[in-house]
Amino acid sequence: MKKILVISYYWPPCGGAGVQRILKFVKYLPSNGYKPFVITVDQSKASYPVIDETLLSEIPSEAEIVRTDTFEPFDFYSKLIGKKSIPTGFSNEADPGMIQKLSRFIRGNFFIPDARKGWIRFAFEQACKIIEMENIDLLLTTSPPHSVQLAGLKLKKKYGLKWIADLRDPWTDIYYYREFRHLPFAEKLDKKYERLVLENADRLITVSSDLKRMFMHKSERIDENKFSIIPNGYDEDDFKDLDRSVSQPKDFVVSYTGTLAESYNPQMFFDTFKRIVKENPGVNFILRFIGSPAESLMKKIKEMSLSGNLETVPTVTHTKSVEYLNESTVLLLVIPEIKKDKGILTGKLFEYLASGKTIICIGPEDGEAAEIISECKAGKTFSRSNEKGLYEYINSLLIKWKDKGDLNIENDLYKKYSRKSQTEKLCGVLNSFN
Numbered sequence: 001m002k003k004i005l006v007i008s009y010y011w012p013p014c015g016g017a018g019v020q021r022i023l024k025f026v027k028y029l030p031s032n033g034y035k036p037f038v039i040t041v042d043q044s045k046a047s048y049p050v051i052d053e054t055l056l057s058e059i060p061s062e063a064e065i066v067r068t069d070t071f072e073p074f075d076f077y078s079k080l081i082g083k084k085s086i087p088t089g090f091s092n093e094a095d096p097g098m099i100q101k102l103s104r105f106i107r108g109n110f111f112i113p114d115a116r117k118g119w120i121r122f123a124f125e126q127a128c129k130i131i132e133m134e135n136i137d138l139l140l141t142t143s144p145p146h147s148v149q150l151a152g153l154k155l156k157k158k159y160g161l162k163w164i165a166d167l168r169d170p171w172t173d174i175y176y177y178r179e180f181r182h183l184p185f186a187e188k189l190d191k192k193y194e195r196l197v198l199e200n201a202d203r204l205i206t207v208s209s210d211l212k213r214m215f216m217h218k219s220e221r222i223d224e225n226k227f228s229i230i231p232n233g234y235d236e237d238d239f240k241d242l243d244r245s246v247s248q249p250k251d252f253v254v255s256y257t258g259t260l261a262e263s264y265n266p267q268m269f270f271d272t273f274k275r276i277v278k279e280n281p282g283v284n285f286i287l288r289f290i291g292s293p294a295e296s297l298m299k300k301i302k303e304m305s306l307s308g309n310l311e312t313v314p315t316v317t318h319t320k321s322v323e324y325l326n327e328s329t330v331l332l333l334v335i336p337e338i339k340k341d342k343g344i345l346t347g348k349l350f351e352y353l354a355s356g357k358t359i360i361c362i363g364p365e366d367g368e369a370a371e372i373i374s375e376c377k378a379g380k381t382f383s384r385s386n387e388k389g390l391y392e393y394i395n396s397l398l399i400k401w402k403d404k405g406d407l408n409i410e411n412d413l414y415k416k417y418s419r420k421s422q423t424e425k426l427c428g429v430l431n432s433f434n
Helices: 017-028 053-058 074-081 098-110 117-134 148-159 184-200 209-216 267-279 295-303 318-326 347-355 368-375 387-404 413-417 419-431
Strands: 002-007 034-041 064-068 138-143 162-167 203-206 227-229 252-260 285-293 310-313 330-334 358-362 379-382
Touching: 002 017, 002 117, 002 148, 017 053, 017 138, 017 347, 017 419, 034 117, 053 318, 064 117, 117 148, 138 148, 148 162, 148 184, 162 184, 203 209, 203 419, 209 227, 227 419, 252 318, 252 347, 267 285, 267 295, 267 358, 267 387, 285 295, 285 318, 295 310, 318 347, 330 347, 347 358, 347 368, 347 413, 358 368, 358 387, 368 379, 379 387, 413 419
Parallel strands: 002 034, 002 138, 034 064, 138 162, 162 203, 203 227, 252 285, 252 330, 285 310, 330 358, 358 379
Antiparallel strands: none
8 A cells, every 4th residue: 555644633533524524535545545644633632623433433444543742722712711612713703702802813913824833843743753664755734724734844845755735725815814813924924824835735635616716826836737626525424324214304494504603694594584484384494503503693593583493403423413414304505605705615515415405505606516506406506685586496395395295306416526536536636646
């Protein structure tokens, strides 16, 4: 087997969306001829948004996992705000107090590019040992946190090895970037780090065409041929044991999984949902949120007299999350209402597709998520100015559901997005070095 060194901050037992991509890559690398050596942070010292012990069983026996020490300011921050973890994209901090504002300023100006930068020297030192001991000349770094890419930059400079940088999200263009209140020197340094990574990595992997274009504009020295687009995906193993016979709820259940921050602006859907509920008193509608929706958004739903239709489920294991998808009538996907939103391809989209449920997407109708939903004939996307279209579509689904009993998608067009096929694409990039 060829050897590859992988550096990732997020790793089981870390749960949530951030760990899925790299875990599935590593899971299927051995069957494609690669033995992965994974450097990650000691779980007892890590700042994880959520824990999911069940994911540990997915680590392949061929992989060698090395966990290192770290130094991070999150413990101090957590004590200040009274929370055990930091919400992704400030999803639960819509109206931050003085302490939150101060902490954001400190994070944005003293921990560049991010607050996990204290881990990098430990990861680098351990990487040097493994590279020299195992004679490894192939490196994959995945982010966020984007400080991980600085370890790749240092290792590239020291050893001249082949380096692939996997960038799942924007760096200085992330939708909550301005919340950090960077001073000019801090923003300049952050953009410098971003540019150096993009210029010096041998290969760059992103999840969408729009994200590729975003990174291409960072420097004239970035070779477009270095880019490969590998979207997120779904793992067939996560869905193979589902009992489809119990997947038809007697109620009309609309489910949403994961983060839902204020910036997502789902109000148009809320308004339409309320109208549909009012016009169909004989149907029991349930709007279910699994994960971490902003408290302010849940408050809005209650203020709209929809408390009886609202169901919130705290963050669950990935396995349980898939079960909730299976027990839904339709699935709601909301793209954040931000600039450059057309290239947002959240990992949940592909698991939505694999569930076989109809998808209602709120976001740009000419975005990449909309394109994939249309390509897979799995639902429809509506801009926030198309409330009439959304209302008519949900009504058409309701008629179909009353007649048929379910709204399941009868095709397998989504299968091209399996994690196995995505790992094969990754290995195509790795094999290009041979």
